[in-house]
Amino acid sequence: MTYTPRVDRYDRMIYRRCGKSGLKLPAISLGLWHNFGHDTPHATKRAICQTAFDHGITHFDLANNYGPPFGSAETAFGEIMRTDFRHLRDELIISSKAGYDMWAGPYGEWGSRKYLIASCDQSLKRMGLDYVDIFYSHRFDPETPLEETMGALDHIVRSGRALYVGISSYNSQRTREAAAILKDLGTPCLIHQPSYSILNRWVETDGLKDTLSDLGIGSIAFTPLAQGILTNKYLNGIPEGSRATQGKSLDMATINDRVVGALRRLDALAKARGQTLAQMALAWVLRDGGITSALIGASKPEQVEDCAGAINNLEFTADELAKISAISEEKEINLWARSAEL
Numbered sequence: 001m002t003y004t005p006r007v008d009r010y011d012r013m014i015y016r017r018c019g020k021s022g023l024k025l026p027a028i029s030l031g032l033w034h035n036f037g038h039d040t041p042h043a044t045k046r047a048i049c050q051t052a053f054d055h056g057i058t059h060f061d062l063a064n065n066y067g068p069p070f071g072s073a074e075t076a077f078g079e080i081m082r083t084d085f086r087h088l089r090d091e092l093i094i095s096s097k098a099g100y101d102m103w104a105g106p107y108g109e110w111g112s113r114k115y116l117i118a119s120c121d122q123s124l125k126r127m128g129l130d131y132v133d134i135f136y137s138h139r140f141d142p143e144t145p146l147e148e149t150m151g152a153l154d155h156i157v158r159s160g161r162a163l164y165v166g167i168s169s170y171n172s173q174r175t176r177e178a179a180a181i182l183k184d185l186g187t188p189c190l191i192h193q194p195s196y197s198i199l200n201r202w203v204e205t206d207g208l209k210d211t212l213s214d215l216g217i218g219s220i221a222f223t224p225l226a227q228g229i230l231t232n233k234y235l236n237g238i239p240e241g242s243r244a245t246q247g248k249s250l251d252m253a254t255i256n257d258r259v260v261g262a263l264r265r266l267d268a269l270a271k272a273r274g275q276t277l278a279q280m281a282l283a284w285v286l287r288d289g290g291i292t293s294a295l296i297g298a299s300k301p302e303q304v305e306d307c308a309g310a311i312n313n314l315e316f317t318a319d320e321l322a323k324i325s326a327i328s329e330e331k332e333i334n335l336w337a338r339s340a341e342l
């Protein structure tokens, strides 16, 4: 069936300037890391993307290796572009990345010019696009000169493959170095993509959040729901089919009694604010304007709807913030710490 987007979609979302750039991003963006591989029906993927766009979510985030298998999320999104979004291309911000393991041999991961440019070409082909809006270096490569990685990003823009570039999971110091190189090359760093949530506050302790605001670089926080932990999903056990049962990126052992106790207290706070726990977790990430967009994932369209509702209450009292901080200090979960520590 032909997809016709809701006419009121832009009244249902707020848009925030990405650093000092001319680009605005929706406060909530959708990532296709999970639930867009061969193990999810295509109809579900379509419904998730359509629901997102109907809520004014204009930004879809991908990477070369999202699946499984690697590449299949981009292929699925390419199909959705073809059937549903083709006429909407100029209303969309589509990103992809290269950095993690993608193909065999020494040119299939990390940060060489060889890998980044080849991977970008493969991503464009899979998605059936002439260009992506944002292309990222997915992680810092300690063995490749930063000048080479940033030079490849600059080339990707100059050759018309991307409009903007970004970096992901680089720590504060590496971010300063990368941004300086990109500035010299004349292709400013638009955006940084770090993990950030109530349960994972490394961007504050590392100084990255302050660095980004100092440099005028925008930011998009990934896993703002801690892969679903910061929702009502795990409050009363571990439901069948949830990410924690899939043996992929979320270890079931993470959801122990101590964490569930903390989640129940967060849930009570959210209820008192008139929000679901997911909505409060997203509002918290967006609370002080330091983060441009919260980058969610979803396994069902209803989750996108719930998350989009976060924008209805982004204000926190000092007392609420203190209570949340006290809880977040009890337990830290940072699955991407290693990349940021390099």
Ligand SMILES: NC(=O)c1ccc[n+]([C@@H]2O[C@H](COP(=O)([O-])OP(=O)(O)OC[C@H]3O[C@@H](n4cnc5c(N)ncnc54)[C@H](OP(=O)(O)O)[C@@H]3O)[C@@H](O)[C@H]2O)c1
Residues within 6 Å of the ligand: 030, 031, 032, 033, 034, 035, 061, 062, 138, 168, 169, 193, 221, 222, 223, 224, 225, 226, 227, 228, 229, 231, 232, 233, 241, 242, 243, 244, 278, 295, 296, 297, 298, 299, 300, 302, 303, 304, 306, 307, 336
């Ligand atoms: N740059 C990087 O290195 C990097 C790394 C990781 C992710 N990312 C990006 O960040 C995106 C988001 O990551 P993520 O999927 O881990 O984010 P997340 O938003 O923290 O977790 C998404 C999961 O939470 C659950 N969920 C979402 N909304 C819900 C709701 N309203 N109620 C109940 N449960 C809800 C779903 O779990 P169930 O599946 O259990 O239903 C969903 O799959 C990725 O798609 C990717 O684009 C980037």
